[in-house]
Amino acid sequence: MSKYTIPLSKTISWDASAHGNALITGARGSGKTFFCFALMIGLATLPNNSSNLIGSGTLPTQFFIIDLKNADMGRLQHVLPKGRVATTKKAAVEVIDRFVDIMKKRADSIKNNAPFGSTARSLGMPMYYLIIDEFSATSAVFNETITKDDKSMKYRWFSALRQLSLEGRQQGTFMIIASQQASVTNSGLPSDIHEQFGLIAHLGPANKESYRLTFGNEIKIPREHIDVGEGLMWLEGQTDRGFLLPFCTPKFNPKTLQERVWLALDNQLDGRYLTMTTGNGD
Numbered sequence: 311m312s313k314y315t316i317p318l319s320k321t322i323s324w325d326a327s328a329h330g331n332a333l334i335t336g337a338r339g340s341g342k343t344f345f346c347f348a349l350m351i352g353l354a355t356l357p358n359n360s361s362n363l364i365g366s367g368t369l370p371t372q373f374f375i376i377d378l379k380n381a382d383m384g385r386l387q388h389v390l391p392k393g394r395v396a397t398t399k400k401a402a403v404e405v406i407d408r409f410v411d412i413m414k415k416r417a418d419s420i421k422n423n424a425p426f427g428s429t430a431r432s433l434g435m436p437m438y439y440l441i442i443d444e445f446s447a448t449s450a451v452f453n454e455t456i457t458k459d460d461k462s463m464k465y466r467w468f469s470a471l472r473q474l475s476l477e478g479r480q481q482g483t484f485m486i487i488a489s490q491q492a493s494v495t496n497s498g499l500p501s502d503i504h505e506q507f508g509l510i511a512h513l514g515p516a517n518k519e520s521y522r523l524t525f526g527n528e529i530k531i532p533r534e535h536i537d538v539g540e541g542l543m544w545l546e547g548q549t550d551r552g553f554l555l556p557f558c559t560p561k562f563n564p565k566t567l568q569e570r571v572w573l574a575l576d577n578q579l580d581g582r583y584l585t586m587t588t589g590n591g592d
């Protein structure tokens with residue numbers, strides 16, 4: 311198990327630095343945002359000490375958030391450093407540009423200070439994650455172009471997304487995208503970005519058609535009854551033969567979840583983690 315692995319359920323774990331970009335889909339109220347919080351708790355406290363969701367926190371993943379609904383995720387503006395949480399279109403462009411900038415600075419730092427072939431993973435650097443909640447609604451906002459300014463923001467948004475999905479892995483900079491609709495046409499998720507996900511999860515009850523939109527046509531769908539907080543998962547390297555894994559997300563008490571997330575986000579600092587190395591992360 312690498313330093314970047316977190317448990318997703320009792321039987322499935324995710325090596326985030328190897329299969330970093332994640333797509334989480336499902337109908338309204340299926341548990342997408344709660345699952346994002348579960349991932350955040352695990353990632354923010356890496357490395358994980360085997361069976362527990364909370365790890366020791368010496369390799370804390372740094373988070374940036376876009377939540378145009380300004381709902382549960384948006385609240386993180388009260389705990390994360392300034393400039394990391396966007397709840398408006400203009401701020402979303404600023405946050406994603408800032409995130410791309412971090413990716414580039416990380417790349418320069420690795421190139422200038424580490425031997426040829428080094429990656430954020432081989433150097434044991436903390437990961438950076440951009441979480442975009444309500445992705446389809448967000449893209450719809452960017453696709454509505456009335457003014458010249460709108461057009462330029464749309465261009466910046468989609469080109470940043472593409473750059474992050476194609477170039478992020480080496481630098482340990484990734485995205486988690488939560489969306490009610492995963493299909494390429496309906497969500498504004500370009501197919502080249504869709505191909506870069508290492509983890510795809512569909513939560514809550516759904517019909518065959520929505521599974522096919524999320525996972526593609528080649529996939530075999532198990533006959534399982536799926537409820538809120540449960541789902542089917544595709545994991546790069548583990549489910550490549552077309553089978554999906556049924557799984558349960560960690561259960562939380564909604565009343566204490568915020569406190570758990572905020573505690574896990576204890577080590578969110580600008581600057582320090584961009585160049586910090588801790589020795590081989592494998």
Ligand SMILES: Nc1ncnc2c1ncn2[C@@H]1O[C@H](COP(=O)(O)OP(=O)(O)OP(=O)(O)O)[C@@H](O)[C@H]1O
Pocket residue numbers: 336337338339340341342343344345490538539559560561562563564
């Ligand atoms: N893992 C979980 N543990 C406990 N309760 C959960 C869990 N997942 C979902 N729930 C319950 O279901 C509700 C909806 O979950 P959540 O807000 O994550 O759904 P969503 O898919 O993000 O919905 P929306 O599309 O409206 O944003 C939560 O408020 C909570 O009460």
Ligand SMILES: [Mg+2]
Pocket residue numbers: 342343344443
């Ligand atoms: Mg949600």
